[in-house]
Amino acid sequence: MKEDLVLPAPREAATDGAGEPLLVVEGLRKHFPIKGGFPIRRTVGAVQAVDGIDLTVRAGESFGLVGESGCGKSTTGRLITRLLEPTSGTISYRGKDITHAGRKQLAPIRSEIQMIFQDPYSSLNPRQTVGKIISGPMEINGIEPTGGREKRVRELLEIVGLNPEHYNRFPHEFSGGQRQRIGVARALALEPKLIVADEPVSALDVSIQAQVVNLLQKVQQELGIAFLFIAHDLAVVRHFSQRVAVMYLGKVIEVGDRESIYTRPRHPYTHALLSAVPEVNLHDEEAGRRERIRLAGDVPSPISPPSGCRFRTRCWKAQDKCAAQEPPLVRLSGNRDGHLTACHFPEDPTIEGREEDIVLDPALAALEEDIERP
Amino acid sequence: MTTVTKEAGAPSPADAGAFLSVRDLHVSFKTEDGIVRAVDGLSFDLERGKTLGIVGESGSGKSVTNLTILGLHSPKFTTVEGEILLEGKELTTARESELEKLRGNKVAMIFQDPLTALSPYYTVGRQIAEPFMKHMGASKKAAWERAVEMLGKVGIPNPKERAKDYPHQFSGGMRQRAMIAMALVCDPDLLIADEPTTALDVTVQAQILDLLNDLQQEFGSAIIFITHDLGVIADMADDIMVMYAGGAIERGTTNQVLRSPQHPYTWGLLNSMPRLDSDLSAALAPIPGAPPSLLTPPSGCRFHPRCTFQDRVGGNRCVTERPPLAPDRASACHLTAEQKRTIFVEEIKPRLG
Numbered sequence: 266m267k268e269d270l271v272l273p274a275p276r277e278a279a280t281d282g283a284g285e286p287l288l289v290v291e292g293l294r295k296h297f298p299i300k301g302g303f304p305i306r307r308t309v310g311a312v313q314a315v316d317g318i319d320l321t322v323r324a325g326e327s328f329g330l331v332g333e334s335g336c337g338k339s340t341t342g343r344l345i346t347r348l349l350e351p352t353s354g355t356i357s358y359r360g361k362d363i364t365h366a367g368r369k370q371l372a373p374i375r376s377e378i379q380m381i382f383q384d385p386y387s388s389l390n391p392r393q394t395v396g397k398i399i400s401g402p403m404e405i406n407g408i409e410p411t412g413g414r415e416k417r418v419r420e421l422l423e424i425v426g427l428n429p430e431h432y433n434r435f436p437h438e439f440s441g442g443q444r445q446r447i448g449v450a451r452a453l454a455l456e457p458k459l460i461v462a463d464e465p466v467s468a469l470d471v472s473i474q475a476q477v478v479n480l481l482q483k484v485q486q487e488l489g490i491a492f493l494f495i496a497h498d499l500a501v502v503r504h505f506s507q508r509v510a511v512m513y514l515g516k517v518i519e520v521g522d523r524e525s526i527y528t529r530p531r532h533p534y535t536h537a538l539l540s541a542v543p544e545v546n547l548h549d550e551e552a553g554r555r556e557r558i559r560l561a562g563d564v565p566s567p568i569s570p571p572s573g574c575r576f577r578t579r580c581w582k583a584q585d586k587c588a589a590q591e592p593p594l595v596r597l598s599g600n601r602d603g604h605l606t607a608c609h610f611p612e613d614p615t616i617e618g619r620e621e622d623i624v625l626d627p628a629l630a631a632l633e634e635d636i637e638r639p
Numbered sequence: 640m641t642t643v644t645k646e647a648g649a650p651s652p653a654d655a656g657a658f659l660s661v662r663d664l665h666v667s668f669k670t671e672d673g674i675v676r677a678v679d680g681l682s683f684d685l686e687r688g689k690t691l692g693i694v695g696e697s698g699s700g701k702s703v704t705n706l707t708i709l710g711l712h713s714p715k716f717t718t719v720e721g722e723i724l725l726e727g728k729e730l731t732t733a734r735e736s737e738l739e740k741l742r743g744n745k746v747a748m749i750f751q752d753p754l755t756a757l758s759p760y761y762t763v764g765r766q767i768a769e770p771f772m773k774h775m776g777a778s779k780k781a782a783w784e785r786a787v788e789m790l791g792k793v794g795i796p797n798p799k800e801r802a803k804d805y806p807h808q809f810s811g812g813m814r815q816r817a818m819i820a821m822a823l824v825c826d827p828d829l830l831i832a833d834e835p836t837t838a839l840d841v842t843v844q845a846q847i848l849d850l851l852n853d854l855q856q857e858f859g860s861a862i863i864f865i866t867h868d869l870g871v872i873a874d875m876a877d878d879i880m881v882m883y884a885g886g887a888i889e890r891g892t893t894n895q896v897l898r899s900p901q902h903p904y905t906w907g908l909l910n911s912m913p914r915l916d917s918d919l920s921a922a923l924a925p926i927p928g929a930p931p932s933l934l935t936p937p938s939g940c941r942f943h944p945r946c947t948f949q950d951r952v953g954g955n956r957c958v959t960e961r962p963p964l965a966p967d968r969a970s971a972c973h974l975t976a977e978q979k980r981t982i983f984v985e986e987i988k989p990r991l992g
Binding site: 442475500541 | 816
């Protein structure tokens with residue numbers, strides 16, 4: 266294996282044309298206490314959902330956050346929108362620390378950071394008309410747009426591709442894709458600078474997903490809104506985000522521009538994640554064969570995550586050092602500006618097929634050995 | 640009541656060796672809002688040891704078809720017409736006791752959500768051992784040993800101890816492995832996997848898909864693999880059937896359907912799905928509109944309200960006449976074979992990058 270020279274991470278990495286940092290997150294932690302015991306319920310442990318992450322979202326860019334369930338990506342989204350109280354760390358928005366800002370201080374900022382939720386069925390109030398739902402944020406913030414709220418709502422409905430005449434309808438009269446459009450219209454109502462979209466398309470059918478992804482892309486590009494796009498679907502994130510962070514068990518393990526993450530990943534987990542995506546090969550059989558990595562088992566519990574590198578229990582390169590010492594998120598030699606990796610023994614920057622597949626799952630390995638043996 | 644109508648003396652082209660043969664299947668449900676035609680004239684064959692992938696969106700009828708094969712629909716509200724032949728034996732008219740002998744023995748099923756499909760009251764080992772005792776007449780001890788063996792085979796570490804655990808003590812991926820062990824315990828000839836990996840994380844999904852592939856080589860079962868994910872189907876299936884609004888609209892080998900698709904809906908699916916190697920400069924090309932309600936399905940071709948190629952057919956045929964689906968490699972569309980080929984090569988393929 267190559268010895269990699271480790272360079273210190275530049276504080277504000279990569280200034281490739283994107284705007285000023287809009288949202289800066291440093292050392293963000295969220296531990297959910299676990300209560301137990303009788304008769305006095307004490308805190309007996311903590312789910313370490315997010316455990317010290319650093320992120321920067323710049324104005325107007327789309328920043329993707331990927332990872333498997335339980336990696337803390339949704340918690341991160343809720344911490345940033347301050348729907349959850351961070352345990353420690355700082356969140357600053359346009360240079361202003363909002364980590365523990367109170368309701369009053371947050372009010373002007375809340376209108377600039379909006380959220381789109383995963384489930385369009387539970388995130389819209391069934392008793393309110395579409396007009397009421399979309400004008401809700403304006404009402405709460407006491408905003409009276411020129412021409413009145415109703416006119417603005419009709420405009421918004423048009424932007425998201427719904428019929429403005431449907432102003433008085435109720436959510437149940439719409440399909441899943443249309444409801445998600447209502448959610449987008451509501452998020453746009455206050456002309457936000459940043460939208461946190463938590464799995465905005467994963468509840469939708471394949472043919473509808475593309476409609477909503479295109480809508481979000483249009484909104485992002487035409488209105489210049491920055492997105493924190495949280496999703497587990499790597500192909501959708503690649504399509505939507507210019508920069509991507511990969512999370513595993515509450516940590517960001519790799520972050521970088523889209524091309525680096527998808528074609529020159531360094532962290533073994535990023536390699537495993539990309540190789541696990543089932544892909545339609547539309548071209549010739551052998552052309553561009555991707556590497557095949559099959560991990561063993563599931564993600565460990567965030568209640569007692571492994572020491573050192575959290576991925577080491579499922580990693581094929583793990584050594585003693587990985588258990589003893591947590592790898593810092595740094596720029597490795599050969600990485601582009603802004604491409605940071607947290608790994609002691611990084612992989613080569615390619616996703617092409619290897620001479621030998623990495624199959625760590627014992628059952629798979631045993632079966633495949635049987636099959637290969639004539 | 641389950642009512643069955645059969646065309647008297649209709650020749651069944653499937654007798655020629657297909658292991659499972661579905662002929663002109665219609666399934667409809669009575670609901671408060673009216674009659675839902677969930678499956679509307681579906682025919683397909685499956686050979687031994689092969690994997691048929693059924694792709695479709697929610698409401699396309701893919702799950703209902705397979706529940707009907709196993710007789711798992713509620714007879715009170717369901718009307719089934721047509722034939723389902725398993726090794727030449729008619730299943731739609733079979734008695735419940737006969738179906739019971741089949742389920743878990745000759746035909747087994749893997750469900751999407753293993754937590755609701757496993758009983759929380761019994762140990763995993765017992766749930767795997769039960770069908771083996773029932774169908775194979777094995778003793779309790781022998782069946783338990785078989786359960787432990789199967790758990791080991793599907794990759795549960797320390798199977799002897801874990802067999803004594805309850806489903807909630809298993810992680811999501813392990814539960815799905817236990818479901819696979821349960822399905823394969825009697826060495827079934829046909830395995831129906833209904834979205835078996837949809838609830839799983841991508842790295843676990845890859846493990847489970849490969850495991851199913853490898854186990855199929857060992858057990859030689861035929862598999863019907865139901866999914867909405869074209870990537871998953873590409874990994875798993877020998878043949879693909881694409882379903883839309885209760886009927887099949889295209890079928891062929893995996894290569895044919897994915898590399899030279901012929902139906903506008905299949906084009907739409909491929910064009911609307913981002914891939915890891917797709918062209919980033921182009922926007923996705925979604926299918927306009929939404930899937931139709933099965934209470935009042937569209938006339939003619941079910942896809943015509945969302946189809947952008949209608950005008951090339953000419954006349955009103957798409958609206959008035961339902962295009963048939965020939966056996967083998969075929970697509971149910973009024974476009975001519977020549978049109979399908981040129982449209983795919985000139986207009987669809989370049990967009991796929």
